[in-house]
Each structure stands twice: as C-alpha cells, then as structure tokens.
Amino acid sequence: MPLLLATSLKTAGAQTSDRQVEDRSSRASAFAKGIITFDDLKFDIEKGGKFDRKMLTPKIESLHKKNVELKGYMLPTSVFKQTGIEEFVLVRDNMECCFGPGAALYDCVIVQMEPGKTATFTTRPVTVKGKFEIKEFKYPDSDEHYAIYRIIASEVR
Numbered sequence: 001m002p003l004l005l006a007t008s009l010k011t012a013g014a015q016t017s018d019r020q021v022e023d024r025s026s027r028a029s030a031f032a033k034g035i036i037t038f039d040d041l042k043f044d045i046e047k048g049g050k051f052d053r054k055m056l057t058p059k060i061e062s063l064h065k066k067n068v069e070l071k072g073y074m075l076p077t078s079v080f081k082q083t084g085i086e087e088f089v090l091v092r093d094n095m096e097c098c099f100g101p102g103a104a105l106y107d108c109v110i111v112q113m114e115p116g117k118t119a120t121f122t123t124r125p126v127t128v129k130g131k132f133e134i135k136e137f138k139y140p141d142s143d144e145h146y147a148i149y150r151i152i153a154s155e156v157r
Helices: 001-008 028-032
Strands: 067-074 089-090 106-115 126-138 144-156
Touching: 106 126
Parallel strands: 106 144
Antiparallel strands: 067 089, 067 126, 089 106, 126 144
8 A cells, every 4th residue: 555655645736835834843741742743743854855864853753663642634645435544644734735746754644553443534634643653655666755754543533
C-alpha cells in the first residue's frame, strides 16, 4: 500500500500557497504529555529541498518512538474505502494548504493502524493516538521523500 499512499500524495492536486500562518505549537505541558500539533513537526527545509535527518530539531527527535496524540484530517485520496481503513495519510488541514507536489514534508503523517485496529473515513478532523516514528518514505525508484513521519495508531477518533 505505500505506493498507493505515495501516489495519492503526489497527485492530491491542491494548490500551493505562500500565505503566513500563525504558529500553533503545543504548550510545553501538552507536549510533555505527547499532545502535539503539526507546527511541532516543522523544521527548516527549502521548498523542493532535499531532506536530511540532521535538519530535524532535537524537539522533533525527542518524539521518536513516543506515544502521541495528533489532530488533523484524513487525506481523501489516500483512502479507498469508507470503513476498515488500515492505513491513511493524516494532513494538517482539509486542503486549504498545500499537499502534493511542493508540499512541505512536515505537513503529512503516514498513519498505520495497529494489527486488528481500523479507522472509518470522515471529512471532519480526527485525533490519532499512537506511537510516533521518524521514518523515511521515498517514491519508488527515487531519492525524493513523500513523507518522513509515521504513527502506528491505536485509536482514531
């Protein structure tokens, strides 16, 4: 299924936007409990730039293998059924931002449900709970990344 996820991210078709958005990083107390936002996952990378793990901040690295809660939206083109979903892409917002070519690597997280667990598609925001991992996902036959974060989810609500 990773090839399908890669294809859905590449062809999501949303327009890119250069608008400035307010930083909504978690407060220190929430972050310590694993309640994170997409702004907590941001790092410096030039648009279209090549990813190197050294770009990640110590704060981001501290999340690796930790249990987290992250709120976002299911990317519709990453889901091919309404129920029994075992894997999908969680994105920052409902396509008001930029996903697909030119999107920031930190604006999406691959969600893989724990064995025996599934999710149901919705257009409303969801909260994903599970183990956060830094893992490089690359397009087939390419050095280009389509994602660098994953959550092994125990719950989607």
